[in-house]
Amino acid sequence: MREIFKQEMQQLGDDLLKQGREAARSMEGAAESLKNANLALAEQVIDADKRIDALERNLDEMGISLLARQAPVAADLRTVVSALRISSTLERMGDLARHVAYVARGRYPERVNSGEVYDLLVEMAEHATIVGHRVAELLDSHDLELAERIEEEDSILDKLHQKSFSLILDEKQHMERQELIDTVLLARYMERYGDHGVSIARRITFLVTGIHAERNMSIGDVALGYEERQ
Structure with missing residues (x-):
C-alpha cells in the first residue's frame, strides 16, 4: 500500500512539472508571436x-483522491496541498x-505597436519567458536560489509595467486607441505572469522550509532562517 502511495505522489510531481513546462513554453511562444507577428x-x-x-x-x-484515500500527514500533506495550489x-x-497570443493574433499581420512602446512590450515578454522557464526548473529542482531569481525577474517586470504607464501618458507616442488598449492589456498580462511566478516560488519555499514567506520577507530571508534552524 505504501508503495502505491509513493508511485501516486511521484505521478503528482511529474504531472505538475509537465504543466509547468507547458506554461513556460506557452509564454515563450506568446512572446515570439508578439515580437514577430x-x-x-x-x-x-x-x-x-x-x-x-x-x-x-x-x-x-489526483490530489483530492490522495487526500481522501491516503490521508497524508506532515511533509506528504504539505506536498499534496502545495501541488493543488501550484497547479491552479x-x-x-x-x-x-x-x-498575449490573442492580442498578437488580433493585430496580425501587423505588430501590436511600434517604437519605444513595442520595445518595452518585447522586453517584458522576454522577462516573463524567463520567469516561466525558471518556474519549471524550480518545480524540478526545488532550488531556492532559483526562487530568488524569479523574485528578481518579477521586480524587473514590475518596473517595466510602471514604465508602460509613462509611455501611455506621453503625448509624443501618438498611439491610436487600439494600440493604447493593447499596450495596457499586454503590460498587465505579463506583469501578472511574473506575480504568479513569485506565488509558486514562495509555495515551493514553504514546501522546502516549512516557513511561509511574508510579503515583506524575501525568499532569501526565509532560506536563511531555515538554514539557521538546521
Whole structure:
C-alpha cells in the first residue's frame, strides 16, 4: 500500500512539472508571436492552453483522491496541498500567455505597436519567458536560489509595467486607441505572469522550509532562517 502511495505522489510531481513546462513554453511562444507577428505560433499557444487546463483537472482529481484515500500527514500533506495550489496558479499563467497570443493574433499581420512602446512590450515578454522557464526548473529542482531569481525577474517586470504607464501618458507616442488598449492589456498580462511566478516560488519555499514567506520577507530571508534552524 505504501508503495502505491509513493508511485501516486511521484505521478503528482511529474504531472505538475509537465504543466509547468507547458506554461513556460506557452509564454515563450506568446512572446515570439508578439515580437514577430507570428500568426501560426499565436494559434499554437492558444491551443496549448487546453492541455494546461486538462493537466490542472487531472492534478485536482489526483490530489483530492490522495487526500481522501491516503490521508497524508506532515511533509506528504504539505506536498499534496502545495501541488493543488501550484497547479491552479500554473493554469492562470497559461491563461495569461493565451491572452498575449490573442492580442498578437488580433493585430496580425501587423505588430501590436511600434517604437519605444513595442520595445518595452518585447522586453517584458522576454522577462516573463524567463520567469516561466525558471518556474519549471524550480518545480524540478526545488532550488531556492532559483526562487530568488524569479523574485528578481518579477521586480524587473514590475518596473517595466510602471514604465508602460509613462509611455501611455506621453503625448509624443501618438498611439491610436487600439494600440493604447493593447499596450495596457499586454503590460498587465505579463506583469501578472511574473506575480504568479513569485506565488509558486514562495509555495515551493514553504514546501522546502516549512516557513511561509511574508510579503515583506524575501525568499532569501526565509532560506536563511531555515538554514539557521538546521
